[in-house]
Amino acid sequence: MLNVGTRGSDVTRTQKALAKAGFNPGAADGIYGKQTQQAVKAFQKKHGLTQDGIVGNNTGRALFNSRNQDLWDGKPDGVKPGGNVPGNFPVNGSNRQKLDFAANLARQMGLTITSTTGGQHTPGSYHYKGRAIDVAGSPSKMAAFYDRLAGSKPTELFYDPRGGIKHGNNIGAIGGHRDHVHVAY
Known part of the structure; x- marks a missing residue:
């Protein structure tokens, strides 16, 4: 769980994901401050989650499974073939x-x-x-x-x-x- 006061690489990763999703957490400095908390609350509101400003399981899952939502194919059935990169996927792996x-x-x-x-x-x-x-x-x-x-x-x-x-x-x-x-x- 990440909340105000938390520091480290998980916070940096979260800040970068929030920015990529269109929410402004401030600098990706690894410090979970008030601006990151407000960005998390805005993300939670948009995704129908409890707006507590804490990145727990549900918020983390929604955030890291929604990073690439810009690839809709326009099909009326809502199929999203270019969609989500699963969390912890080894993007630069073999x-x-x-x-x-x-x-x-x-x-x-x-x-x-x-x-x-x-x-x-x-x-x-x-x-x-x-x-x-x-x-x-x-x-x-x-x-x-x-x-x-x-x-x-x-x-x-x-x-x-x-x-x-x-x-x-x-x-x-x-x-x-x-x-x-x-x-x-």
Whole structure:
């Protein structure tokens, strides 16, 4: 939990996320002061959270899962394929670290990893290179998983009901990915 008087790198990270989300916390100096508290309260108000100025679980989750909300695709159903970068995603990590993060996220969301390397995939595909996984579960969980990873700049991300991303470009559904989500880094 972060509140007035807290200092350190978590405060700096929070201040930068608030600024990126359009709220002015003042300088990203690692000191949780009154201006940071006011920015947190404004963020909480906009997101329907308790306006206490404290960054706890709910506020932190909302803040760090909403950093890239500028990538709406304009679809009337509210699908957000370019959306959120999940919290603690290794943005500057290796492809292996990013894929491990995706696998752990899938497990935390109650999804099952159905394929890693080899299997019934095209020879030379990212599966054979050890850079892809497929995950399955309920349609709503698969959609949430897709949405969470869409903003993480995957090499490939396919789930037919949501669409497809290849090398950062929305390419639409490609077929064959209705019962699972495919992600590669």
